[in-house]
Amino acid sequence: MRMYITEHRVTFVRSEGGKMPALTSISKKVYELLLKRSLLTLEIKSAHNINALHPVKKGDFIFLTPILREDLLPRTEGVICEIQEKKVMLQKKKHWDEVEIITVRLQVKLQCAARIRSVEKKGLDDGVAVEVDRAVRCPIS
Numbered sequence: 001m002r003m004y005i006t007e008h009r010v011t012f013v014r015s016e017g018g019k020m021p022a023l024t025s026i027s028k029k030v031y032e033l034l035l036k037r038s039l040l041t042l043e044i045k046s047a048h049n050i051n052a053l054h055p056v057k058k059g060d061f062i063f064l065t066p067i068l069r070e071d072l073l074p075r076t077e078g079v080i081c082e083i084q085e086k087k088v089m090l091q092k093k094k095h096w097d098e099v100e101i102i103t104v105r106l107q108v109k110l111q112c113a114a115r116i117r118s119v120e121k122k123g124l125d126d127g128v129a130v131e132v133d134r135a136v137r138c139p140i141s
Helices: 028-036 047-053
Strands: 008-014 020-023 039-044 061-064 077-094 098-121 128-139
Touching: 020 047, 028 039, 028 077, 028 098, 039 047, 047 098, 047 128, 061 098, 077 128
Parallel strands: 020 061
Antiparallel strands: 008 128, 020 128, 039 098, 061 077, 077 098, 098 128
16 A cells, blocks of 8 residues: 655735635634535624624625634634625514514635634624735645
């Protein structure tokens, strides 16, 4: 049996296009599933993530990370995804009282790994915007 070993190093290049919305606190299970399947539908219920998604439309890019909003710093890693579909839905849940919940169903296509260059956190009602550097895999010579 032959074994080939290829060593790679990842470098980050400046991403064009300015700031993009960041979805934070994505469950590690969903994040890992996204790395395996390049197309995935997410159901977003977190208020700050829903607010970050408010201005985005099909074809826009977003940054996803399992890191908590409070822990986002420059050099935090995640992935860049392209929005394939976005649906805002109102769900009714009945417990003791009737409760309505806004949910965003988002189909995303994985583009590349990335690292945050700068973070802009306003209030919880504005979400998070980030500037990122894209990962490029280069063979070690």
